[in-house]
Amino acid sequence: MDLVTIAGELADGIIPGAKPTPIPGMSGTVSELFGYALWLLVLAGTGATGFGVYKLAVSDKSRHGGGSEPFKWMGSGVCAILLASSLLTIINSIAS
Numbered sequence: 001m002d003l004v005t006i007a008g009e010l011a012d013g014i015i016p017g018a019k020p021t022p023i024p025g026m027s028g029t030v031s032e033l034f035g036y037a038l039w040l041l042v043l044a045g046t047g048a049t050g051f052g053v054y055k056l057a058v059s060d061k062s063r064h065g066g067g068s069e070p071f072k073w074m075g076s077g078v079c080a081i082l083l084a085s086s087l088l089t090i091i092n093s094i095a096s
Contacts, residue, residue, distance in 0.1 A: 034091075038084045045080030048073050 052073030059070055 038088055041080055041084040045077040045084065047077070048080065049077030052077060 052070045052075075055073060056070035059067065061067075
């Protein structure tokens with residue numbers, strides 16, 4: 001349990017804090033977990049996009065290199081970000 005607490009304290013300086021908006025009509029725990037899951041989806045999409053940019057920078061630029069793999073990473077990252085943001089928008093519009 002101490003390792004989880006230490007990891008959380010270290011992550012506070014790196015990852016910006018996220019406090020999801022409670023969704024009316026849902027229980028507090030479900031609403032909070034759903035909000036954090038969408039926040040993690042945004043972070044995963046950002047990481048995938050960054051990794052795709054990194055792979056593009058260091059990839060073999062010759063004709064026989066795997067040139068499409070960085071774009072797959074970047075595309076999947078952007079799709080994850082768009083999915084999470086659209087779900088947040090839909091939920092917030094339903095809740096209000």
